[in-house]
Amino acid sequence: MQQVVAPAFKTCSDCPIRHRAVCAKCDSQELELLEDIKYYRSFSAGQTVMWAGDHMDFVASVVSGVATLTQTMEDGRTQMVGLLLPSDFVGRPGREEAAYTVTATTDLVMCCFRRKPFEHMINTTPHVAHRLLEMTLDELDAAREWMLVLGRKTAREKIASLLSIIARRDALLGTAPPGKELSFDLALTREAMADYLGLTLETVSRQMSALKRDGVIALDGKRKIRVPDMDRLMTEAGDDSDGGYLI
Amino acid sequence: MQQVVAPAFKTCSDCPIRHRAVCAKCDSQELELLEDIKYYRSFSAGQTVMWAGDHMDFVASVVSGVATLTQTMEDGRTQMVGLLLPSDFVGRPGREEAAYTVTATTDLVMCCFRRKPFEHMINTTPHVAHRLLEMTLDELDAAREWMLVLGRKTAREKIASLLSIIARRDALLGTAPPGKELSFDLALTREAMADYLGLTLETVSRQMSALKRDGVIALDGKRKIRVPDMDRLMTEAGDDSDGGYLI
DNA sequence: TCCTCTTTTTGATCTGTGTCAAGGAACGAT
DNA sequence: ATCGTTCCTTGACACAGATCAAAAAGAGGA
Structure with a gap:
């Protein structure tokens, strides 16, 4: 048990996106790569950003607000599988269809990157691919902690x-x-x-x-x-x- | 609902490791990189491969057998958070300490890669890093499917x-x-x-x-x-x- | 083969959480 | 203000799964 700790990750000073590799404002080299493929989208509280199965031509990062990733069974039982807070990333390279339903639970701003150029970038910029791997591994750890919560608490x-x-x-x-x-x-x-x-x-x-x-x-x-x-x-x-x- | 589908992933013909990037036998270029940093370890059924918190100087791939990743609370409540079948990968670059307890549930053979050179390789070989990202994203999807099972079924x-x-x-x-x-x-x-x-x-x-x-x-x-x-x-x-x- | 140890099955009972139902509080629209 | 809507709280009861207990079934080893 310990006090709330200082951030262990690198925070970008002038934007809320945690990982510099997917933040257009942080690194000049990546700035050039990302600046022309990114755009912002806003959603109001309660709005569905996308449905599971939707075609998805972008990946995105949460700038402000909260969104949820949910999975629903045929009979309506619903389980949240991801909670997206500012700096979190959604979408994955190589997947055209959304696997989960994304819903804004507050007013939400997302920074979107068109998927094709984004994929090209992670294939050519090892630094970015490495960051993305780090983020995904963190998410996996969070999911596993969550499994303990769901199964045993x-x-x-x-x-x-x-x-x-x-x-x-x-x-x-x-x-x-x-x-x-x-x-x-x-x-x-x-x-x-x-x-x-x-x-x-x-x-x-x-x-x-x-x-x-x-x-x-x-x-x-x-x-x-x-x-x-x-x-x-x-x-x-x-x-x-x-x-x-x-x- | 559909029939059992054909493998969607690339399978290596002469070894049980699914992803060529971490398989020493599949690709000549990666062979040279991996051959001298890998070694095999065997465990018998019931043996603990490592405890959560142990120092871990390797990452590994399951060659044969089954192992589990578990998390335990102070009072003994236990939740499995990963099931390792042949071709699955365990360990992550950048982490010295095991986050979970790994236990062999059958006789088990693992192909281990020393962590330092492995990390060096993923930093210098974009192809390998990309494979690892793919595998991690698959694991994340599996974990999320599992969350639905734990929470709602x-x-x-x-x-x-x-x-x-x-x-x-x-x-x-x-x-x-x-x-x-x-x-x-x-x-x-x-x-x-x-x-x-x-x-x-x-x-x-x-x-x-x-x-x-x-x-x-x-x-x-x-x-x-x-x-x-x-x-x-x-x-x-x-x-x-x-x-x-x-x- | 018998014995011992582990794993699995089955039974009886208890309890935490779900289900169904009703009422209250907050908030925006008219 | 007053209404309507949505979200939240509380109560009564039911039930799925946990707990406690004991017997059965395997799996080695002598």
Whole structure:
């Protein structure tokens, strides 16, 4: 158990995209390569960015806002498989069709790169390919941590895990003020939280109330969360690690 | 729903490693690079290849046998986060410490590459880095499919999902004879299956019995599985996709 | 072959989370 | 303000899967 750590990754100073390799503003050489293939798209809260199976002629990076990657079964059961926060990357070289449905849960701005030239670039610029590999490996670690949450944690631990992931991530990105007491905006509905954690929205609501009653969190309105003691929250999450792999 | 498909990936003819980039026997140029940094290690069933946190000076590819990647909480709750079948890759460039515990569930042979020269190679050989990215993206897709299983499927569907993953994988690798009727060796104990699916071993046993009683599978001994109708199994798994993302 | 150890199966009971249902709070539109 | 809509909370009850327990089935080894 330890304090929220300093960013371990390279942050770009004037844009919110974490990895310089896919950020057009950071490196002059890459700037030239990327400047003419990128463009911005905005979405409003609740809007679907793309449906699973859609043709997708770009890859993208989240500039601001929150989006979710979800998978849905024929009978409607839904599982979130990715949570896209600012600096996260979506899409993959070599895939024309989106594998997951992407939904904006807040107003969202994405920086898109046309796929063909992007693929050409990663094939010719080892540096960029290497960054992309690093990012993908980080995502894989996050997915595996998430599997432990889904498979073995109780409802209460699941909620605490999700809150501590978002809290830590916000702290890293500087969205939340530093210090022992953390405050952040939970940009997810109860239903989205349920889809993240493999629960029902009623169970999410009950456990949020329980954590509030027990003083682990405080709610300002519905979505604004205050965490008086981050260590306490992480203990509730059943998390002995420092969460280094969770983005 | 569709028949078991032909391999979509490039298979190396004279070695079991799927991706040529990490196979020393397939490409003369890479042969020279890899031949002097690789060595083989064998493990017997039940042996732990490495513990989470161990120093790891190699990356490796499974030649034969089955291994598992597991994560364990302080109180002993265990979740499998990766299933390593022949041709799968383990380890990542840039990480000195193993993030997960690797256990051989059968006799196991791994082809190891010393990490430092391997890292050097992926930094200087774009082709290899590109392959590694592809493999990692496939693993990420598999992890996300798995998240749907863990979060939203019933015990019966979970079992059917696991069986159909292994059946399809065996069919692809040619371990199992082709055709509508599939037969394969389930190289996992009930406990390992439970750790994969976020269940208890008793529930796994009960659902295996139920699937057998209902004629979805037949058991020759404890571990040998026969699947009379693969489509039926996939329906039981609640799986509408062709499973293309599951390795 | 018998014995021991591990793995698997099956039974009885308990419990955490899902399901169904109703009401409350927040927020924008008229 | 008042309505309508969406999101959230709380309650009562049901049930899938966990837990506890014991017996059965294999798999070596002497």
